[in-house]
Amino acid sequence: MADAVRIDATVAARGLDLDVGIPEGRTVAVVGPNGAGKSSLIELIAGGLLPDTGTVSLRGRELSSPKRAVPMHQRPFGHLEQRALLFPHLTVLDNVAYGLRSRGMGRTEARARAAAELAAVGLEGYGERRPQHLSGGQAQRVALARALATDPEVMLLDEPFAALDATVTPELRRLLRSRLQGMTTVLVTHDFLDVVSLADRVVELADGAVVGDGPVDVLVQRPETSFLAGFVGLNLLRGRARGGELALGEGVAVSGIAEEELPDGEARAVFPPTAVSIFRAAPHGSPRNELPAVVELIEDRWPVQRITLTVAGQRLAADLTPAAVRELGLAPGDRVVAVLKATQVALRPSG
Template sequence: MAAVELKGLGKRYGAAVAVEHVSLRIEHGQLVCLLGPSGCGKTTTLRLIAGFIEPSEGEILVGDKVLSSPARTVPPEGRNMSMIFQSYALWPHMTVAENVAYGLRIRKMDRATVEAKLKAILSTARLEALADRYPGELSGGQQQRVSLARAMVVEPETLLLDEPLSNLDTNLREEMRFEIRRLHDRYRYTTVYVTHDQAEAMTTADLIVVMNHGRIEQLGTPLEIYDQPRSAFVARFIGGSNILTGQALDAGHVEIAGARLVAEGRPLKAGETVALSVRQHEIDLLTAPPTDGVNVVKAIVSRGVFLGSSRDYTAVLGDKTEIRITTPPDRNVMPGAEVWLRMPARGCRALMGGNEA
């Protein structure tokens, strides 16, 4: 088995740039999520890997074999890849067993081999009891497992998933995130997974590639992406951070709304404009001024919403910046109340690139 490598990959449609200078190496057995909002280039990148579209520039390699370049593109059927779409694309007139075995039969494998592989994948995907049912008799989650089993049973070098859980309800999506990870751990296929849902990416991925405007904004493990966002875009997209703009006082302090905050993330230069990322749940909302006043900003509550397991507040700083805070459900503060927001130094991360989204 070999790594999948994208080298300076680009795709243009006339003057419109869908993917621009994307370089990425996916090691064998890794599950990599392409994560980003609609229009960021993630699905185009996946379709380039699959061979459904040709690149305008750059190359796609599996091992030392070039599969795509502007000069030549190996067609999808010439790549040892399986792709799972948003629609499960199951044959309605075939049973679960017939759907799963379809790829093996068109490869003209002998009957004993087909039966052995089918039995193994049905067991792994927990589909044995459903083998004789038709797709119309299955739930959405069951259909998704059939689709996964059909893709995996042919033992592809690379497994491609395009928003595979988007048609499921919330509870099923949560269940299937873990199911996809479990099946990946069992088979260890090189997997590229496209999603706009950060919870899916955090749950399933070894490596997350955050995309924005056709480019890679940041690449890292789920923990690195969450704890160390390098741009305002990544900080907002992953975990719902507040972005506060202030002026650096020295290498480790920023003044925001008249308050002096300790900042981490990168060394600062006195006088520079700095964007700080502060996550909503890391802010402590206080109804009385603290005695120490370290990393504390004064604000006025403008909105509060009870969400059952938590409360969501919006407060306005002295410089008119709005900031959101998530608190335990028993922290009840009325709009108009004066509050003090304590922001831990480890949670105040100085970002690269100012306040750009």
């Protein structure tokens, strides 16, 4: 599938060196740790940040280069950020009509289109209100209606739910999914639910560069990095495959299930936190997947408690019931034994 947006650019001050495409008609979720370059990528596309080298293009038409750039207001993009950024002196209807009026549309026609967009986001009858009389979720709906009223060719979503109450986010996700169907969209998010609810593809950034790019299902089920594994709620341990097991070092090895023959060499083990049990001493039975560990952190993540462990210099997470944690009397610094269910451990070659 052809790319609608193509970014092949560097920005030295931001540490960016990007080579990534956004496929036509698809929603691409951009994820990565803080400082990875996610918001800078959005700025490059929108035109608020210009490249030192390379270009940003839309369907082959150059938008930005070191020598010239199409102004932000002339780019056919919609933009939805964490905050709605509505004009407080305008009514809701005139906020939505603003982009149309700035493009030369007559007042009557612009207000009619704005009213239709408000109805489409569930705010029919709110047109004469002022932004200060809206809830956070309502204000974000108005911002979405304003962005869509100009018929953008590309939609840029920069953590659109981050400032909202969790109770309103699911309905807004549903609204975005229906309104943006078939539109080329770039979604920056820290929330895994946004990815699985809205995106077709995932681009993972680290240190200003792309380190992962692929369909959601593939990257979610086969994370290549510790960040992405943690993002989707899995553990990832790295080591060397030997004889069908993963050697972590320090005499520790992990067994599991390989979907195909696992050659000797660099490999990884992926498994959920629920596959980990914790004991004060090694239990009776098979010694396989009994890993000496140290408790690093205990967090309350109702209805479970997340125990962060260090095993052979690597971190892994275990989800236990509060009763189990109390019974074990766990505290940071404790030496314990982590037992992994081999049937829930996927072994895969790295790379």
